[in-house]
Amino acid sequence: MTLNRRHFLSLLPVAAVQPRVFSSSDARLLQQPTAASFPALRQQVAGRPLAYLDSAATTLRPQAVIDALADFYATDNANPAPVHTLARRAASRLTAARQTVARFINAPSPNEIIFTRGSTEGINLIASTWGAANLRPGDEVILTIAEHNSNLLPWTRAAKQAGATVRVVDLDEEGRLRIDQLKQMTSAKTRLIAFSHVSNVLGLVNPAKEICALARQAGARVVIDGAQSVPHVSVDVQDIGCDFYVFSGHKMLGPMATGVVWGRLDLLDAMPAYHVGSNMAHDVDFEHAAIEHGAQKFQAGTPDVAGPVGLAAAIDFLTAMGKDATWRHDQELVRHGLARLREVKGLRIIGPVSAPNRVPVFTFVIDGKSPVVIANALDARGIAIRAGDMAALPLLKRFGVSAAARVSAYVYSTTHDIDRLVQALADIA
Ligand SMILES: Cc1ncc(COP(=O)(O)O)c(C=O)c1O
The missing domain is CATH 3.40.640.10 (Type I PLP-dependent aspartate aminotransferase-like (Major domain))
Known part of the structure; x- marks a missing residue:
């Protein structure tokens, strides 16, 4: 089964009904449409909908968190x-x-x-x-x-x-x-x-x-x-x-x-x-x-x-989304990501290439392409990823490289984001 954003986000509004300890804004949150859960996703980057695949660096915030701060x-x-x-x-x-x-x-x-x-x-x-x-x-x-x-x-x-x-x-x-x-x-x-x-x-x-x-x-x-x-x-x-x-x-x-x-x-x-x-x-x-x-x-x-x-x-x-639901979503992204990234010519994943016990973080190199050049080329297509030494140089060196690109997905990510990424990587590679 392939999850699209709308399907997965349909799970999200449950969060708003979870009792929050201090929640003067709950009523307003409940009225918000599902797609508004992560306002940063409403924007376009480089003229395309944002595909945010840099969640291991920092995630997006749902409206509920922004409202709690305000x-x-x-x-x-x-x-x-x-x-x-x-x-x-x-x-x-x-x-x-x-x-x-x-x-x-x-x-x-x-x-x-x-x-x-x-x-x-x-x-x-x-x-x-x-x-x-x-x-x-x-x-x-x-x-x-x-x-x-x-x-x-x-x-x-x-x-x-x-x-x-x-x-x-x-x-x-x-x-x-x-x-x-x-x-x-x-x-x-x-x-x-x-x-x-x-x-x-x-x-x-x-x-x-x-x-x-x-x-x-x-x-x-x-x-x-x-x-x-x-x-x-x-x-x-x-x-x-x-x-x-x-x-x-x-x-x-x-x-x-x-x-x-x-x-x-x-x-x-x-x-x-x-x-x-x-x-x-x-x-x-x-x-x-x-x-x-x-x-x-x-x-x-x-x-x-x-x-x-x-x-x-x-x-x-x-908690309102449920740990089981987020883990299932993670596993769908892991399976889809591993399967699709393999299609990119010259791409090598650093780390396990089988799905069990893994979260949707994919670090990779592509023959003859600088990771930073890859990240910049993806950014020009509205796709955000990370590139560099990942603050883990001994590990990268262990796998024979000194820099890599990293895609990391989270609860708001979809298989469609990964498909867009793979298409863009294929163009770049
Ligand atoms: C495994 C790991 N440990 C520690 C850190 C440092 O976290 P922070 O930047 O929130 O201090 C990070 C940040 O990426 C990390 O991935």
């Missing part, structure tokens, strides 16, 4: 505190957003949800706090060759500062993680395993639960970079058994520069604060400060309230 600024705009009506409303919006995120990933407590500017800030937070307090000379930190710069540089720096060693797990020829090698590498010296649940280049879902079980046996901690998984895969942090899980709100319909760190409460309480200042301590004087507990300890200064409110609206939207 609604916060139009009504409850205040610095959260129990002191006046607007400040109280802002505080309860932030609390509700934290609860929504906690439910979404099955975190035991909302006080384990730290809001950040994205996965990069989240991983830096863990590396500079937990890493600084726990890594010692002689320890080993295990990464994979598929890591994004944002899950590579914070750990190579933290390891260097601590005198610890970084070890790197390889992939097989299809891009699957060498679990056999990881098993051999893991020992009593392993202090941490940090890996992406889904690589931004390969699109493959890594066996997170199995890796966490391995780490537990060795007494090591696990940090999972969920930037590319949470948008697609149902994540239950308790079932996975990790210690920290990090993701970006803006890659799952939420506002730009939003993200989350989930950390186990006992670890959050034991590690030092990231930033210090207002809102993360009380009874402060020059000799002493009583540091807050759990996530609150990591939220110094005036918080971003609109960002989490918008992220919660995005989660409501995705």
